[in-house]
Amino acid sequence: MTLDPATQIRRFTSDIIDEARLEKLLGEAQRPLRVKFGIDPTFTDVHLGHGVPMRLLRRFQLLGHLPVLIIGDGTARLGDPTGRNDQRPPLSVEEVAHNAATYLEQIGNLLDLDPKWCEVRHNSEWFGTMDFFDALKLASEGTAARLLERDDFRKRMDAQLPVHMHEMMYPLMQGWDSVMVESDIEIGGNDQLFNLHMGRQLQERHGQAPQVCLTTPLLLGTDGRKMSKSYGNHVGLNATAEEMYGKVMSLSDEGMADWFRLATDLEEAECQKLLAGHPRQAKDRLARLVTAQIHSEEAAEAAAQEFTRRFRGGELPSDIPVFQLAEPSWSLPNLMKEVKLAQSTSEARRLIQGGGVKLDGVALQDVKHVIELTAGGEGLVLQAGKRRFARLFLA
RNA sequence: GGGGAGAUACCUAAGUGGCCAACAGGGAUGGACUGUAAAUCCAUUGGCUCAGCCUUCAGAGGUUCGAAUCCUCUUCUCCCCA
Structure with missing residues (x-):
């Protein structure tokens, strides 16, 4: 990859707010830049789509700058409404902590999480000590009109779906994070532009230089839709x-x-x-x-x-799960349920009737088929669909 | 606070006393084709001891031979007015 920092960064960005300032910051390089990225610990399954901003952070890290990861354990209590057409369920403190740990573990392959090269902060650090009046003060820094312009809220209102007050606080909270960590740059998905802008606004109001905002393009899922x-x-x-x-x-x-x-x-x-x-x-x-x-x-x-x-080659996979069963004689649907190839008898019957079930490579279409298991040898290989297998033995 | 509208299966959405396990589309799953791509075609899409039976239409009661459909209350949402 080319050495020019700006080029490296552009590969992973779709929007850059204040490009001139970005160039300036990168050019001066008197100190490690503080590059903020917020993690919403509302889920545990991190995927390659989430990996894109990580890879951009890694670029900065390699250029000698400091990723500042914000674990949104405060914000997670309400949930980012961005792109949502419904409200998120609230999470318990334990769930949030567990999710955050899992998240960090998984991105460890993409980013160096050594405290020396990466700062990890929890935003409960500042939100946890705010009282109601502090929150009101924060709320006074944005306007309803501005928030309601947003597409996601607009759409929900049009569809006559509820938009709750607390959801409108989310962008302000994310913006406040920027003030608290004094970020130079914030990275977010390209649906985060609004929230990122809020950081700039709040920073300016509190005497800080507004952060540069970088959004990363969405990596689409394997079917071309949004990865999810x-x-x-x-x-x-x-x-x-x-x-x-x-x-x-x-x-x-x-x-x-x-x-x-x-x-x-x-x-x-x-x-x-x-x-x-x-x-x-x-x-x-x-x-x-x-x-x-x-x-x-x-x-x-x-x-x-x-x-x-x-x-x-159409061969069997090399790691078929093995099941040792106590009963020698099974009706096909029950057997499939037993070895988790089907969740219900009805599902098993559907698979069988649809021609998706094979025993040692031979399709079985009879729902009433009875299978006799034997103890030794290779066992029987039962297959449901293209990729689900089970190797069966009599215990 | 007052008035109106609405809640149906994974999603959208029909159905407004029996023909409803519930139209249609999407999605998903299985099959054919193939490059585990796309497109296309076919089938399936509540559960079960499956030619039959059981449980579903926000929740709880009620009317009726019979309700997703009618009545009452409850919960939630939207809109208009204050």
């Missing part, structure tokens, strides 16, 4: 190498260019070359790069081989 666990199109940072490689391989062709840019460090020219070739080849390279980054070169290579063997 609820769509099942995400690649979790805690996924195994195999899962990760496989997930990336299921990425739509259209999404590849963005993925090369946002999820790998591969040089621009090289990316273009790959994208011009066969999509499958390019995707394989992409999947290896992504996997290697979180796991290792070796793990990525192994995952690629296993993938090829399984899906191109």
Whole structure:
């Protein structure tokens, strides 16, 4: 990758507020810049989409600057309304602490969390000691009209959905974080622009230089929609190498260019070359790069081989979960429930009738089929759909 | 505080006394095709001891041979007025 800091940073940004100031800050470099990034500990499944700002933070870290991670244990109590069409459920203190720990653990592969190179703060530090009058004072720093202009609120109002007062406090709280940590730069997803701006506004009102705001582009999910666990199109940072490689391989062709840019460090020219070739080849390279980054070169290579063997060669996976069952004789639906290939008898029946169930490679379409288990040998391999397997033995 | 509207399965959304386990679309799952891409086509999408039965239409009661549909109360939301 090229050495010019601004170019490195631009690869991961869609909006830059006050580009001139960014250049100036980077140019002076008299001191490590404080680069703020807020983490909402409202969930535990961190995915590659969340990894994009991390990778940008890593760039800053490599350039000698200081990432300041804000664990929003105060803000999490209400939840960022950005992009939401409903209200978030409140979280308990324990949940928040657990989520934050899990989050940090997972991003450890992308960012150096050594206290020497990275500052981690909890915003309960300042919100926890605020009394009601302090909160009112903070509330007086923004206007309702400004907040209600926002798309997400606008849409909810139009759809006749509730917008609660406390949700409007969120941007102010995030902005206040910037004041408290005296950030020079704040990074956020590109839907965060409003919240980031609030930081500038509050900083100015409190005698600080307004932070530069950088937003990172959204890394789309494997199906081209916004990456989200609820769509099942995400690649979790805690996924195994195999899962990760496989997930990336299921990425739509259209999404590849963005993925090369946002999820790998591969040089621009090289990316273009790959994208011009066969999509499958390019995707394989992409999947290896992504996997290697979180796991290792070796793990990525192994995952690629296993993938090829399984899906191109049509062979069985090498790590089929083994079940030792006490009963020798099972009706097919019950057996599937027992080994978690189906959640209910009805689901099992659907799978069977749809032709998705195989025993040792042979499709079974009879719902009433009875399976007799045996003790020794290879056992029986039961398969549901393309990727769920169970190897069965009589205990 | 007053008046009006509304709450249906994962989501959107029909249904306004029996033909409703509940139209339609989306999503999801399975199958065909394939590069675990896209597009397309087919099937499925509450549960079960599955040609039958059981539990669902915000919650609790009630009317009726019979209710998601009618009545009462409760909870939540939206709109208008103050």
